[in-house]
Amino acid sequence: MDRVTVVGGGLAGLAAAVALAPRGFAVTLMESRQRLGGRASSFVDAASGQVIDACQHVSMGCCTNFHHLCDLVGVRRLLAPQHTLFFQTPDGRISRFKADPWPAPLHLGRALAAAHYLTAGDKLGIGYALARMLAEPPDTDPPLREWLKRHHQSDRAIDRFWGVVLTSALNETVDRVGLKYARKVFRDGFVKHRDAFTVHVPTVPLAELYGVELRGWMGRYSVTLQENVGVVKASCEQERSGWELHLRDGTTQTTKHVILAVPFDRVLALLPENLVADPFFARIGHLTPSPITSVHLWYDRKVLDLPHVVLVDCLGQWVFNRGEVAPGEHYLQVVVSAARPLKGVGRDEITRQIVNELTKLYPAVRAAKVLRTKVVTEHTATFSAVPGVDAFRPPQATPVPGLYLAGDYTATGWPATMEGAVRSGYLAAEAVLRAVGRPARLVQPDL
Ligand SMILES: Cc1cc2nc3c(=O)[nH]c(=O)nc-3n(C[C@H](O)[C@H](O)[C@H](O)COP(=O)(O)OP(=O)(O)OC[C@H]3O[C@@H](n4cnc5c(N)ncnc54)[C@H](O)[C@@H]3O)c2cc1C
Structure with missing residues (x-):
């Protein structure tokens, strides 16, 4: 049985482990902290003893891989779909954003038309720019604000419509993002499918979602879970013998395949020195x-x-x-x-x-x-999803035998989200399966 070691117990690493464990691999998951979920996790509030999320996380209906993972490990029931979104302005007025029973993309037309914080002119302009945006080739990525201005968007429409949606979805402002991921948000999240825009909010702290429930699943599939185990370096002396993982406590573990599922600002430090300057990996250093x-x-x-x-x-x-x-x-x-x-x-x-x-x-x-x-x-x-950011996002399969990357920053076609992280884990698992001659499609289709 081939050994796969996944380094990092965030959603990317968890997805890779969940994908490979039932497929005949001996999977070890190493996580440097004492908890799973990575950035999507909770902590115990010292003042109250309550388990609280470092930050509320939500998914959308279009997050098909994240929801697939939740279905697989039995936690989907802990996500509450919000079919109505409430938009409020400082004067206290609220607009309800809800789909009509019409096919996409018409389902949200009436909700946009009723938004109290935009003028009729803004709304017409937004409709025009949306149509133009969707017609752009998928990889064009000019600075978004300039593009919006070229397409006659008022400052009010930029701040109150484009900015409101994109700042939350991309964790970046209209001034800094490129067109590509803005287009992705509107296309996949609002236009393509009636259910895509539904926001799903966990009903329990993330620690329960990814910690308790997933832990049980991994136990059933014999994943060896090593928490509080930090990797300081990965090295490969001879390709045949596989990888050595040098741990924080001074010990070493060997593995045939290693999936580094750590954040973009950590991964270069774990690579062997000779790979850090390799352009395949070095590009990661340009992410901000x-x-x-x-x-x-x-x-x-x-x-x-x-x-x-x-x-x-x-x-x-x-x-x-x-x-x-x-x-x-x-x-x-x-x-x-x-x-x-x-x-x-x-x-x-x-x-x-x-x-x-x-x-x-x-x-x-x-x-x-x-x-x-x-x-x-x-x-x-x-x-940060700056214009042209995909040039800095490496694929999960690296040119180095036995070495794979996973993480929301890798090339998934998605912004940094739980969906992107899970996709990256599935893509890394697909790369491992290809390497052992058993290719399989794990990434789920879009809505
Ligand atoms: C405040 C905040 C709010 C967010 N809100 C949302 C949201 O609402 N919806 C959404 O979809 N996304 C949201 N995101 C983004 C989402 O959390 C991330 O995209 C996703 O969780 C990233 O998963 P990952 O596995 O790629 O990385 P991480 O979650 O960072 O996982 C990496 C793991 O590797 C471990 N690690 C690091 N170094 C080592 C080492 N040397 N050895 C062993 N282990 C190591 C880390 O401890 C960590 O557990 C939010 C993120 C933040 C921070």
Whole structure:
């Protein structure tokens, strides 16, 4: 039985392990931390003992590989589909974004037409630009803002429509992204299929989703799970004997195939010195990060009736209402994607601004008491989808025998998301299967 070692227990590594374990490989999963899920994970809040997500994660209906993984390991039931999205402006007005029972792409036409925060002219212009965007060749990737301006988009349409959708979906601003992934978001997420835009929110902390349930699945398929095991270097003296993984504790493990499923800012450090300068790998060094900040707030009473709100023209972009998590403790999480402007702003000031925003939006907040707050910033939350970014994203199969890459940053055709991570894991597993002469298609079809 061939041994495959997956380094990294984020969604990419987990997907690769789940794909290969039932296919006759002895799979070992090494994770440097004491928990699975990587960036999509939770921690125990020291103040309350509650398990909270570092940041709320959601998927969309178009995330077919992520949902396939969830189905496979039995956690899909823990995702709650949101068929209506609520968009709110600082004046408190809310537009409901809901599909009509018409075929795509007409299903969302009426919802866009009813958006209170755009003028009729903006909406017509958006319809025109969307049609032009979809007609662009899939790989053209000019700077998006220039492209939008060339296609007659007003600043209001850019800020309140394109910016609102893309900053959350790509974790980057309209000023910095390229057309390619913007097009991908609108095409795959809104236009292609009626169910694509449905947002799925986990009903349990991510630790439960990927930790408890997945752990059980891996036990049943004999995956050897090694947590708190960090790899410091991978080396290969002789191709025939496979790979040596040098671990943080000074020991070494050998393996025939190794899938490095660590983030883009870690992977080069693990490679043998002679590969770091190889253009195949060196391009990874050109990827740049984009941060996400999440503000966690516990109130002494219910302050919001809606399950979530997408904020327009605000500092916060999404408010997630996690309900009463302990007696008399109502928990909200406010997410700020592409949080570069918050760099250098203290946690107290960020909290103050978010609390002010919520106080203006929701009358119930004025009477409520803030019990606790917490600010979490992930500085390297995702890679930045700048124009031409795909030149820096390597495929999962490398030119080096027995060495594979997985991770949301690898060439998946997707932005840095849980879907991208799972796709990369499946693609890495496909590459391993090809290498042993048993090719199989693991990546799931789009909606
Ligand atoms: C704040 C935040 C919010 C997000 N929101 C969303 C969202 O709503 N929806 C969405 O789809 N995506 C979201 N994302 C993106 C999503 O989390 C990532 O794209 C995805 O989880 C990446 O998975 P990965 O396996 O590629 O990498 P990671 O999750 O980073 O996994 C890599 C793993 O490798 C381990 N590791 C690193 N070095 C070593 C080593 N030397 N030895 C052993 N193990 C090692 C790490 O500990 C980690 O567990 C968000 C990300 C962040 C940070």
